[in-house]
Amino acid sequence: MLNWSFAHGLSLVDWRRKDFENYAEFVLNPPKAWTVYGQQARFVQEPGVAFEGWSINPIWRPFLDSRSIGDDGEIEKNVWKREIRCATQFLDFYLKDTSASRENVAAQPLADLAFKQPKAIGFLTDAELEWVLKSLPNFIGVHEFRIIEMYLIMARYSGRRLWSVMGNARSPGLLDQFNRRSDGRWVELRSAKDGWLPLSPHFDEVFGRYLRYLNIDPLHPLPSIPIFPKDDRSSYYPKALGRILVSIRDALADSAAGSDDPEISSASEKIRGLTVMLVSRKPVPVYSR
Numbered sequence: 613m614l615n616w617s618f619a620h621g622l623s624l625v626d627w628r629r630k631d632f633e634n635y636a637e638f639v640l641n642p643p644k645a646w647t648v649y650g651q652q653a654r655f656v657q658e659p660g661v662a663f664e665g666w667s668i669n670p671i672w673r674p675f676l677d678s679r680s681i682g683d684d685g686e687i688e689k690n691v692w693k694r695e696i697r698c699a700t701q702f703l704d705f706y707l708k709d710t711s712a713s714r715e716n717v718a719a720q721p722l723a724d725l726a727f728k729q730p731k732a733i734g735f736l737t738d739a740e741l742e743w744v745l746k747s748l749p750n751f752i753g754v755h756e757f758r759i760i761e762m763y764l765i766m767a768r769y770s771g772r773r774l775w776s777v778m779g780n781a782r783s784p785g786l787l788d789q790f791n792r793r794s795d796g797r798w799v800e801l802r803s804a805k806d807g808w809l810p811l812s813p814h815f816d817e818v819f820g821r822y823l824r825y826l827n828i829d830p831l832h833p834l835p836s837i838p839i840f841p842k843d844d845r846s847s848y849y850p851k852a853l854g855r856i857l858v859s860i861r862d863a864l865a866d867s868a869a870g871s872d873d874p875e876i877s878s879a880s881e882k883i884r885g886l887t888v889m890l891v892s893r894k895p896v897p898v899y900s901r
Contacts, residue, residue, distance in 0.1 A: 613698055615674060625706055629717040632699055636722055639695050648673035696722075734882045736890050741768065743876050744883065747867060751860040759840050762822045763853050766839075767892040769815040771802045774888060777839075778850050784838040790819070792830060854888065861886040 616635055617624050627635075648671060655666040700718040707716055736744065745764065748757045763778075770777050779785035791799050791808065798816050799808040811819075823830045826841070840848035865884035871877045882890065 613695075613702070624702065627699075627703065627717050632718045633722060635699060636696050642675045646673055647675045649676070651676065734885070734890055736879070736882065736886075737875070739875055740879045740883070741891060743868065743871070743873070744864060744886070747864055748860075750867070751863050752856065756856060758822055758825045759848060760853065760856055761818060763840065764888070764891050765815055765818045767888045769812040770800060771806075771809065771811075772800065774892065775850065780850070784840070786836050787823075787828070787834040787839055788836045790834060792834075850888075857886055857888070 613624065613635065616638055617627075620631075620634075622631060652672045653669050654672045655663075656669050658666055700716065703716045703718050706712070707714065741764065745761055748760055752760065766777055767774050777785050777789070789800065790811075793799055793810075796816070797810045798819055799810050801807065802809045820830050823834075828835065838848075840853070842848060861884055864886065865880045868876050868883050869880035871880075
Protein backbone atom coordinates (compact mmCIF):
# COMPACT_ATOMS: atom_id res chain seq x y z
CA MET A 613 0.00 0.00 0.00
CA LEU A 614 2.83 2.37 0.88
CA ASN A 615 4.80 1.37 -2.23
CA TRP A 616 1.79 1.93 -4.47
CA SER A 617 1.10 5.34 -2.94
CA PHE A 618 4.75 6.35 -3.30
CA ALA A 619 4.82 5.22 -6.93
CA HIS A 620 1.78 7.41 -7.62
CA GLY A 621 3.04 10.42 -5.70
CA LEU A 622 0.33 10.10 -3.06
CA SER A 623 0.24 10.24 0.69
CA LEU A 624 -1.92 7.57 2.27
CA VAL A 625 -3.72 10.15 4.34
CA ASP A 626 -4.63 12.10 1.19
CA TRP A 627 -6.38 9.20 -0.52
CA ARG A 628 -9.73 9.87 -2.16
CA ARG A 629 -12.31 7.23 -2.99
CA LYS A 630 -10.95 6.89 -6.51
CA ASP A 631 -7.46 6.20 -5.12
CA PHE A 632 -8.84 3.37 -3.00
CA GLU A 633 -10.64 1.93 -6.03
CA ASN A 634 -7.47 2.16 -8.12
CA TYR A 635 -5.46 0.46 -5.39
CA ALA A 636 -7.99 -2.37 -5.16
CA GLU A 637 -7.74 -2.90 -8.91
CA PHE A 638 -3.95 -2.85 -8.67
CA VAL A 639 -4.00 -5.54 -5.97
CA LEU A 640 -6.26 -7.67 -8.16
CA ASN A 641 -4.05 -7.33 -11.21
CA PRO A 642 -0.54 -6.22 -10.24
CA PRO A 643 1.72 -5.36 -13.20
CA LYS A 644 4.37 -7.90 -14.14
CA ALA A 645 7.04 -5.54 -12.87
CA TRP A 646 5.59 -5.91 -9.37
CA THR A 647 5.53 -9.72 -9.35
CA VAL A 648 8.10 -12.46 -8.97
CA TYR A 649 8.05 -16.22 -9.27
CA GLY A 650 8.51 -17.95 -5.92
CA GLN A 651 9.14 -16.57 -2.44
CA GLN A 652 12.12 -14.23 -2.26
CA ALA A 653 13.89 -12.71 0.73
CA ARG A 654 13.41 -8.97 0.88
CA PHE A 655 17.00 -8.30 1.88
CA VAL A 656 20.31 -9.89 0.94
CA GLN A 657 21.99 -11.32 4.01
CA GLU A 658 25.63 -10.29 4.20
CA PRO A 659 28.02 -12.15 6.54
CA GLY A 660 29.47 -9.92 9.20
CA VAL A 661 27.05 -7.10 8.41
CA ALA A 662 24.30 -6.08 10.85
CA PHE A 663 20.74 -6.40 9.60
CA GLU A 664 20.31 -2.66 9.11
CA GLY A 665 23.22 -2.76 6.68
CA TRP A 666 21.77 -5.44 4.39
CA SER A 667 20.91 -4.34 0.88
CA ILE A 668 17.50 -4.83 -0.72
CA ASN A 669 17.23 -7.97 -2.80
CA PRO A 670 17.00 -6.71 -6.41
CA ILE A 671 14.66 -9.54 -7.45
CA TRP A 672 12.24 -9.12 -4.53
CA ARG A 673 8.75 -7.96 -5.48
CA PRO A 674 5.62 -7.34 -3.39
CA PHE A 675 3.55 -9.99 -5.19
CA LEU A 676 3.98 -13.61 -6.20
CA ASP A 677 2.87 -14.36 -9.74
CA SER A 678 0.97 -17.39 -8.43
CA ARG A 679 -1.68 -14.97 -7.17
CA SER A 680 -4.35 -15.36 -9.77
CA ILE A 681 -8.08 -14.98 -10.09
CA GLY A 682 -10.15 -18.12 -10.56
CA ASP A 683 -12.01 -18.87 -13.79
CA ASP A 684 -15.19 -17.47 -12.28
CA GLY A 685 -13.52 -14.11 -11.67
CA GLU A 686 -13.86 -14.24 -7.91
CA ILE A 687 -11.14 -12.97 -5.63
CA GLU A 688 -9.22 -15.61 -3.72
CA LYS A 689 -10.45 -14.67 -0.27
CA ASN A 690 -7.36 -15.37 1.81
CA VAL A 691 -4.99 -13.75 -0.69
CA TRP A 692 -6.55 -10.39 -1.47
CA LYS A 693 -9.25 -9.70 1.06
CA ARG A 694 -6.86 -8.84 3.88
CA GLU A 695 -4.76 -6.61 1.63
CA ILE A 696 -7.72 -4.57 0.47
CA ARG A 697 -9.02 -4.42 4.04
CA CYS A 698 -5.66 -2.98 5.16
CA ALA A 699 -6.60 0.32 3.57
CA THR A 700 -9.84 0.50 5.54
CA GLN A 701 -8.17 -0.43 8.81
CA PHE A 702 -5.24 1.95 8.40
CA LEU A 703 -7.39 4.91 7.45
CA ASP A 704 -9.81 4.15 10.26
CA PHE A 705 -6.91 4.08 12.73
CA TYR A 706 -5.39 7.29 11.37
CA LEU A 707 -8.62 9.26 11.37
CA LYS A 708 -9.43 8.24 14.94
CA ASP A 709 -5.87 8.80 16.14
CA THR A 710 -5.80 12.34 14.77
CA SER A 711 -9.46 13.10 15.62
CA ALA A 712 -9.93 14.02 11.97
CA SER A 713 -13.47 14.64 10.74
CA ARG A 714 -12.92 13.51 7.15
CA GLU A 715 -14.61 10.40 5.83
CA ASN A 716 -12.80 7.08 5.55
CA VAL A 717 -12.74 6.69 1.78
CA ALA A 718 -12.30 2.92 2.11
CA ALA A 719 -15.20 2.40 4.52
CA GLN A 720 -17.77 1.40 1.91
CA PRO A 721 -17.21 -2.00 0.23
CA LEU A 722 -16.39 -1.95 -3.45
CA ALA A 723 -19.43 -2.87 -5.50
CA ASP A 724 -17.55 -5.12 -7.91
CA LEU A 725 -15.74 -7.21 -5.30
CA ALA A 726 -16.95 -10.81 -5.32
CA PHE A 727 -15.37 -12.83 -2.56
CA LYS A 728 -15.51 -16.58 -2.72
CA GLN A 729 -17.85 -18.03 -0.16
CA PRO A 730 -16.01 -20.03 2.48
CA LYS A 731 -16.42 -23.74 2.19
CA ALA A 732 -18.24 -25.39 5.03
CA ILE A 733 -15.77 -27.09 7.36
CA GLY A 734 -16.69 -30.69 7.99
CA PHE A 735 -16.59 -32.36 11.34
CA LEU A 736 -15.67 -35.88 12.40
CA THR A 737 -18.36 -37.60 14.42
CA ASP A 738 -17.39 -39.52 17.53
CA ALA A 739 -17.63 -42.79 15.60
CA GLU A 740 -15.47 -41.48 12.75
CA LEU A 741 -12.85 -40.12 15.14
CA GLU A 742 -12.79 -43.40 17.04
CA TRP A 743 -12.22 -45.26 13.77
CA VAL A 744 -9.36 -42.89 12.85
CA LEU A 745 -7.70 -43.37 16.23
CA LYS A 746 -7.97 -47.15 16.02
CA SER A 747 -6.57 -47.12 12.48
CA LEU A 748 -3.57 -44.87 13.13
CA PRO A 749 -1.20 -47.70 14.21
CA ASN A 750 -1.56 -49.20 10.73
CA PHE A 751 0.12 -46.20 9.14
CA ILE A 752 2.63 -44.72 11.61
CA GLY A 753 5.09 -45.93 14.22
CA VAL A 754 4.30 -46.40 17.89
CA HIS A 755 5.74 -43.08 19.07
CA GLU A 756 4.04 -41.02 16.38
CA PHE A 757 0.79 -42.90 17.05
CA ARG A 758 0.81 -41.98 20.74
CA ILE A 759 1.63 -38.38 19.89
CA ILE A 760 -1.05 -38.02 17.20
CA GLU A 761 -3.68 -39.80 19.29
CA MET A 762 -3.11 -37.38 22.17
CA TYR A 763 -2.97 -34.42 19.78
CA LEU A 764 -6.38 -35.23 18.33
CA ILE A 765 -7.91 -35.92 21.74
CA MET A 766 -6.65 -32.57 23.03
CA ALA A 767 -8.08 -30.85 19.97
CA ARG A 768 -11.41 -32.56 20.59
CA TYR A 769 -11.86 -32.09 24.30
CA SER A 770 -9.78 -29.17 25.54
CA GLY A 771 -11.83 -26.03 26.05
CA ARG A 772 -8.87 -23.84 25.19
CA ARG A 773 -7.52 -22.84 21.81
CA LEU A 774 -5.15 -25.53 20.62
CA TRP A 775 -2.32 -23.05 20.04
CA SER A 776 -2.49 -22.01 23.70
CA VAL A 777 -2.33 -25.65 24.82
CA MET A 778 0.51 -26.65 22.50
CA GLY A 779 2.58 -23.50 22.39
CA ASN A 780 5.11 -23.21 19.58
CA ALA A 781 8.61 -24.31 18.60
CA ARG A 782 10.27 -21.76 20.90
CA SER A 783 7.87 -22.18 23.80
CA PRO A 784 6.16 -25.57 23.67
CA GLY A 785 3.13 -26.39 25.80
CA LEU A 786 3.99 -28.32 28.95
CA LEU A 787 2.41 -31.33 30.60
CA ASP A 788 1.98 -29.63 33.95
CA GLN A 789 -0.74 -27.35 32.56
CA PHE A 790 -3.07 -30.26 33.43
CA ASN A 791 -3.81 -31.28 37.01
CA ARG A 792 -5.27 -34.48 38.44
CA ARG A 793 -7.89 -34.14 41.13
CA SER A 794 -8.20 -36.45 44.10
CA ASP A 795 -11.09 -38.24 42.38
CA GLY A 796 -8.87 -39.06 39.40
CA ARG A 797 -10.37 -36.54 36.97
CA TRP A 798 -8.04 -34.40 34.87
CA VAL A 799 -8.72 -30.66 34.85
CA GLU A 800 -7.44 -27.66 32.90
CA LEU A 801 -7.45 -23.95 33.67
CA ARG A 802 -10.10 -22.92 31.15
CA SER A 803 -9.93 -19.21 31.92
CA ALA A 804 -9.48 -16.83 34.83
CA LYS A 805 -13.26 -16.54 35.04
CA ASP A 806 -14.11 -20.24 34.76
CA GLY A 807 -11.18 -21.59 36.76
CA TRP A 808 -10.18 -25.26 36.67
CA LEU A 809 -12.69 -27.42 34.81
CA PRO A 810 -12.76 -31.18 34.23
CA LEU A 811 -12.11 -32.62 30.80
CA SER A 812 -13.99 -35.45 29.12
CA PRO A 813 -13.72 -38.97 30.60
CA HIS A 814 -12.42 -39.98 27.16
CA PHE A 815 -9.63 -37.44 27.58
CA ASP A 816 -8.86 -38.89 31.02
CA GLU A 817 -8.55 -42.37 29.55
CA VAL A 818 -6.27 -41.43 26.66
CA PHE A 819 -4.19 -38.99 28.72
CA GLY A 820 -3.55 -41.59 31.41
CA ARG A 821 -2.45 -44.08 28.76
CA TYR A 822 -0.25 -41.43 27.17
CA LEU A 823 1.46 -40.61 30.47
CA ARG A 824 2.18 -44.27 31.11
CA TYR A 825 3.70 -44.52 27.62
CA LEU A 826 6.00 -41.62 28.57
CA ASN A 827 6.84 -43.47 31.80
CA ILE A 828 5.24 -40.74 33.89
CA ASP A 829 3.30 -41.59 37.03
CA PRO A 830 -0.10 -39.85 36.78
CA LEU A 831 -0.52 -40.08 40.56
CA HIS A 832 2.28 -37.56 41.08
CA PRO A 833 2.44 -33.90 39.97
CA LEU A 834 3.27 -33.78 36.27
CA PRO A 835 6.75 -32.64 35.24
CA SER A 836 7.30 -29.38 33.41
CA ILE A 837 8.26 -30.99 30.09
CA PRO A 838 6.85 -30.59 26.56
CA ILE A 839 3.53 -32.35 25.96
CA PHE A 840 4.78 -33.88 22.73
CA PRO A 841 8.43 -34.94 23.03
CA LYS A 842 10.35 -36.34 20.08
CA ASP A 843 12.65 -39.34 20.28
CA ASP A 844 15.60 -36.94 20.09
CA ARG A 845 14.35 -35.07 23.20
CA SER A 846 13.18 -32.04 21.25
CA SER A 847 9.44 -31.52 20.87
CA TYR A 848 6.76 -31.57 18.22
CA TYR A 849 4.85 -28.38 17.49
CA PRO A 850 1.52 -27.88 15.64
CA LYS A 851 2.90 -27.56 12.10
CA ALA A 852 4.97 -30.72 12.48
CA LEU A 853 1.99 -32.68 13.78
CA GLY A 854 -0.14 -31.30 10.98
CA ARG A 855 2.38 -32.59 8.44
CA ILE A 856 2.14 -36.06 9.97
CA LEU A 857 -1.64 -36.00 9.54
CA VAL A 858 -1.31 -34.86 5.93
CA SER A 859 1.20 -37.63 5.19
CA ILE A 860 -1.22 -40.41 6.23
CA ARG A 861 -4.69 -39.10 5.49
CA ASP A 862 -4.88 -40.48 1.94
CA ALA A 863 -4.05 -43.95 3.23
CA LEU A 864 -6.60 -43.53 6.02
CA ALA A 865 -9.23 -42.42 3.52
CA ASP A 866 -8.56 -45.38 1.21
CA SER A 867 -8.89 -47.71 4.18
CA ALA A 868 -12.13 -46.01 5.25
CA ALA A 869 -13.57 -46.36 1.75
CA GLY A 870 -13.18 -50.12 2.03
CA SER A 871 -14.83 -50.35 5.45
CA ASP A 872 -17.89 -52.55 5.92
CA ASP A 873 -19.34 -49.86 8.18
CA PRO A 874 -21.41 -47.53 5.95
CA GLU A 875 -20.84 -44.57 8.28
CA ILE A 876 -17.08 -44.95 7.91
CA SER A 877 -17.04 -45.67 4.18
CA SER A 878 -19.26 -42.66 3.49
CA ALA A 879 -16.83 -40.47 5.46
CA SER A 880 -13.79 -41.45 3.38
CA GLU A 881 -13.56 -38.16 1.49
CA LYS A 882 -13.96 -36.22 4.72
CA ILE A 883 -11.07 -38.22 6.17
CA ARG A 884 -9.04 -37.52 3.03
CA GLY A 885 -9.10 -33.87 4.07
CA LEU A 886 -8.26 -34.66 7.69
CA THR A 887 -6.94 -31.73 9.69
CA VAL A 888 -7.12 -30.87 13.35
CA MET A 889 -10.00 -28.51 12.51
CA LEU A 890 -12.11 -31.51 11.51
CA VAL A 891 -11.61 -32.89 15.00
CA SER A 892 -11.87 -29.78 17.15
CA ARG A 893 -15.24 -28.69 18.37
CA LYS A 894 -15.74 -25.45 20.23
CA PRO A 895 -17.29 -24.46 22.53
CA VAL A 896 -16.49 -27.50 24.61
CA PRO A 897 -19.18 -28.64 27.05
CA VAL A 898 -18.46 -28.43 30.76
CA TYR A 899 -18.22 -31.97 32.08
CA SER A 900 -19.57 -32.99 35.44
CA ARG A 901 -17.51 -31.68 38.29
